Amino acid sequence: xAGVTQTPRYLIKTRGQQVTLSCSPISGHRSVSWYQQTPGQxxxxxxxxxxxxxxxxxxxxxxxxxxxxxNSRSEMNVSTLELGDSALYLCASSLDLARTSGNEQFFxxxxxxxxx
Amino acid sequence: AQSxxxxxxHVSVSEGALVLLRCNYSxxxxxxxxxxxxxxxxxxxxxxxxxxxxxxxKGINGFEAEFKKSETxxxxxxxxxxxxDAAEYFCAVSKSTGRRALTFGSGTRLQVQP
Numbered sequence: 642x643a644g645v646t647q648t649p650r651y652l653i654k655t656r657g658q659q660v661t662l663s664c665s666p667i668s669g670h671r672s673v674s675w676y677q678q679t680p681g682q683x684x685x686x687x688x689x690x691x692x693x694x695x696x697x698x699x700x701x702x703x704x705x706x707x708x709x710x711x712n713s714r715s716e717m718n719v720s721t722l723e724l725g726d727s728a729l730y731l732c733a734s735s736l737d738l739a740r741t742s743g744n745e746q747f748f749x750x751x752x753x754x755x756x757x
Numbered sequence: 758a759q760s761x762x763x764x765x766x767h768v769s770v771s772e773g774a775l776v777l778l779r780c781n782y783s784x785x786x787x788x789x790x791x792x793x794x795x796x797x798x799x800x801x802x803x804x805x806x807x808x809x810x811x812x813x814x815k816g817i818n819g820f821e822a823e824f825k826k827s828e829t830x831x832x833x834x835x836x837x838x839x840x841x842d843a844a845e846y847f848c849a850v851s852k853s854t855g856r857r858a859l860t861f862g863s864g865t866r867l868q869v870q871p
């Protein structure tokens with residue numbers, strides 16, 4: 642089975658722009674979660690989608706949003722970019738958080754976003 | 758609320774020596790616990806997980822961890838370090854019921870000296 646894929650792998654934007662990142666989960670996985678990784682704050686949970694609905698949200702401003710499509714692919718969007726948004730954005734997929742013991746999440750390689 | 762504390766942001770061991778990476782957690786409900794490894798420019802790979810079955814959990818690449826409820830710990834060990842073990846290791850906790858987002862520790866960078 643192919644793993645979690647994320648596109649693009651690298652992205653450079655300037656302050657004030659917006660950006661959309663894409664994530665394709667492992668085939669059959671219905672839950673997609675997004676995490677932000679920075680040297681200062683570490684790994685932080687952004688949000689989780691299941692069956693096209695946001696089920697859980699971390700403590701991030703409304704500039705961060707996401708969605709999930711019927712094929713479970715997910716996108717996250719960051720509007721009005723700030724320098725502090727520079728980070729590695731990781732997507733993780735799992736079968737079904739509600740029924741799968743252990744909530745095993747499989748991570749993609751990430752998208753490295755640089756905001757200038 | 759949940760939290761994870763990883764003691765030691767950097768750990769250095771010699772090749773062939775014991776690896777011990779420390780993790781303590783706090784959780785208001787019975788937790789699930791995980792160790793992930795991250796190699797440079799890559800995502801996270803699951804090493805092992807504790808989900809309320811056996812308290813001694815064996816994972817990939819010779820790693821294992823023991824869940825100790827009384828000490829709220831989930832330390833990661835490997836009897837003999839290899840050069841290829843050099844990476845960053847993250848301990849994570851999630852709830853065992855309800856919403857299960859992962860809460861990560863700050864990570865421990867393992868350096869293996871020849």
